[in-house]
Amino acid sequence: MSLFGEIVEPTSRTTWEDWDDDFAQNPFNTQLEWLTPLESNGNIKTTFILEGRYLSNCIKQAQELAEPISSIDSVNLKLYKLKTDNVLVCTIQDYDLLQSSDIVEALRPVVSKSNNVISLLTKPLPDYQSTSLDSSMCIVRKLSTTTAQDNQFNFKNLEQPNIISGVSAGVTFLREHLNLPATVLVYYVDFSNDYVEEINCQLEKLKLIETSKRIHNNILSSNLYI
Template sequence: MVSHFGEVIFPSSRAFWDDEDEYEAVENLEHRPKLHVCWLKNKPERMQKFIIIEGEPLIPFVKQCLCHNKEEVCIIENENHKKISVIYHIDKQIYLCIILPQFDTKDAGTLVNQISDLLLNTESTISIVCRHVSQFQSTNIPETPSFLRILATKNANVSKYKIEPLEQPNIVFGVGAGVLSYAELTGISAKLYMLYIDNFVLDSKCAEPLLQVLTNEIDCKLQCPKSTENFFSKGNLYM
């Protein structure tokens, strides 16, 4: 596995770690959360890119940039039939998965296991995660409204993007971390972008690195966000 991981949440699943499963109590297996994947359109047999968006500040921005006039092709619900994730068909063989705010991060391993067939049939998987800069641990924090860090599998080419790797002891958790771990173990090409912002909402200035990533990774037209949208006018909150 890539050596520069800080920490990931290890999901309890045979698809990830066989040894741990041998010693799990039967009652723990019975109480694992159950997620339901429902395809509203034909499930793709092959995808060129599968993009995963995680972190509440990203959702309204990405929905307008990429999901404008796009249909939901798949929804994922928890055992209480509450929607926790949505997959959109963006263009040709490009699909986008949004992890909704109501998703419980501790179930990340279960969700990754549920979409593992999609990951195995994808040429490249890209996760974009948003965190507040207060969660970034470093002696040299950039004095900018936002900045990017990257983690990638060994077979992913990231040299052309000139983005610094996420250094230790920073922590990576959630679906993005689970997908990257799964990709490394199965030989899939995957990248995870960490967008750190100094705000609790994504304003136009903070969004600039995100637009750079989307432009580099997706060969399709982006719907430019309007400055009057709520995610640009909620005001600033600082810790």
């Protein structure tokens, strides 16, 4: 008998997608709220988006440079302000990609008022696609909005078919829509290392960490990235 046009129930639960049950139990239909309501910070010079566990921990080790403003703990989103300048630093890690749009919307009051937005994002080195062979343990590429003046970053542009997703991508797209400058620095790194020189040098240049406070931890050696 032909089953064409009929509705057939799956014979095993293994035919369901992994995320079906989670989405049914936890639909993302609630608005994210900051633990402390965001106040007007006046003229925000720059907002930094540090996405990923490695980058997020740089602020934890530089508490003398930045002070916490607010957070949304359900998505591991934290916002800091540098003590020496009107610069904001946002860290985000271990969040569900399905909530990216909600997180970007929560950040809209900040990123829409900033003179500039710079995002740093880490991705596994095997994710980088290129026709040329490169034996580097860290490959850096940048992606900028039309109005960005990113001469300070001497990196090649991110080539197709490579893409970025998540909060950094959403914030950059929002800035492009608002005709505002934004730049994403994508670090393709070998996660078997627990220390990435290129990232630490960039954080120092951006004055987000001090030389004496370089990141030394074993986060990137976690089996999460294997």
